[in-house]
Amino acid sequence: NYVTSMAFNSVRPILGGVFERVELFGTHRVKWMTELHKSLPKETIPSWYGGQKDYKPLEIYG
Known part of the structure; x- marks a missing residue:
């Protein structure tokens, strides 16, 4: 949501490299x-997320 994004983006510079990724x-x-499609091959993404x-x-099993 918008509030969470704004809070996270304002705290990100303070935390340094912890949240850079x-x-x-x-x-x-x-x-x-x-x-998601830039980061992962399409064959590894479920169809409900736009994959094959x-x-x-x-x-x-184990």
Whole structure:
């Protein structure tokens, strides 16, 4: 939400490098989906996040 983003962006310079790789996108779907597709291969993204329809989640047994 807007208040959280503003608070985070105002505290970010104080915290230095701790949060330099953290990005907040909120509920603006187009913005975060664009960044998600830049960061990850499409075959590793579930279809509900704009990835491939034949995505199969990894199953771990143990």
